[in-house]
Amino acid sequence: MSLGLRRVPAGAHYGVRDWLLQRISALVILVFVLYVVGAALLAAHLDYDSWAGVFAPPPVKLLTLLAFAALCYHAWIGVRDIWMDYVKPVGLRLTLHAATVLWLGYCLAWAAQILWSI
Amino acid sequence: MRGAVARQDAFMTPTKAPRPQIRNIGFGDLPNYRLPVPGVVSILHRISGLLMFLCLPLLLWLFEQSLSSERSFDRYLDFFHHFLGRLLLLGLGWALAHHLCAGVRFLLLDLHLGTAKDAARRSSWIVLALSAVLTALLAWVLFGVGA
Numbered sequence: 037m038s039l040g041l042r043r044v045p046a047g048a049h050y051g052v053r054d055w056l057l058q059r060i061s062a063l064v065i066l067v068f069v070l071y072v073v074g075a076a077l078l079a080a081h082l083d084y085d086s087w088a089g090v091f092a093p094p095p096v097k098l099l100t101l102l103a104f105a106a107l108c109y110h111a112w113i114g115v116r117d118i119w120m121d122y123v124k125p126v127g128l129r130l131t132l133h134a135a136t137v138l139w140l141g142y143c144l145a146w147a148a149q150i151l152w153s154i
Numbered sequence: 155m156r157g158a159v160a161r162q163d164a165f166m167t168p169t170k171a172p173r174p175q176i177r178n179i180g181f182g183d184l185p186n187y188r189l190p191v192p193g194v195v196s197i198l199h200r201i202s203g204l205l206m207f208l209c210l211p212l213l214l215w216l217f218e219q220s221l222s223s224e225r226s227f228d229r230y231l232d233f234f235h236h237f238l239g240r241l242l243l244l245g246l247g248w249a250l251a252h253h254l255c256a257g258v259r260f261l262l263l264d265l266h267l268g269t270a271k272d273a274a275r276r277s278s279w280i281v282l283a284l285s286a287v288l289t290a291l292l293a294w295v296l297f298g299v300g301a
Contacts, residue, residue, distance in 0.1 A: 063261075083227075
């Protein structure tokens with residue numbers, strides 16, 4: 037199963053790309069969280085219309101989906117690092133990696149469905 | 155000549171110090187291992203991230219209920235009005251607050267800001283305190299007067 041010196045199929049990509057993307061996605065999520073918290077605080081009495089109004093404009097839907105995509109990618113790197121640190125058998129680790137990717141992809145599609153049903 | 159070599163061997167052997175053993179800590183060492191404050195912030199960053207990942211379906215479900223229709227918005231409020239629901243949201247609120255504060259600290263460290271030992275310790279305490287204050291504010295909003 038070895039792909040080379042000390043390389044395993046369910047290992048990292050041995051590069052700086054994930055490290056960088058983890059930080060870029062973190063900034064996207066930070067801006068999004070501040071925006072949502074701010075919008076919720078500004079709507080003094082939060083009812084359905086004002087809350088749904090926050091996400092109703094098409095540009096907000098697209099940017100929200102972008103933020104969810106950043107969140108899913110961020111979660112993938114973080115959870116993958118946890119599996120790599122604590123789960124040593126390659127088969128089990130590969131299964132967990134695959135399950136995590138599929139699950140996060142499902143959640144992203146779910147988020148799109150929620151946003152475009154408003 | 156021969157005698158000199160033998161004497162030197164006898165002299166050298168006892169001074170050979172045992173090699174220092176360097177090994178990673180295991181779970182058995184955890185109770186006796188004094189983790190420095192930056193280490194506490196780091197492991198809490200991981201725990202809070204995992205907590206939010208595990209609660210992702212619940213959060214998406216709440217997001218869906220809050221946005222689908224006025225009737226589902228009421229279901230969302232029901233969850234919000236339940237004591238256990240609020241307690242769970244408070245826990246996730248702490249996780250988010252800590253993860254964000256610690257994350258900003260890591261970004262600053264990446265920019266080589268505050269990497270000295272004292273500064274790193276101070277910023278760790280600030281992260282712990284700030285997330286505690288934000289959690290207390292959220293608790294006030296969730297459980298305080300008028301909630």
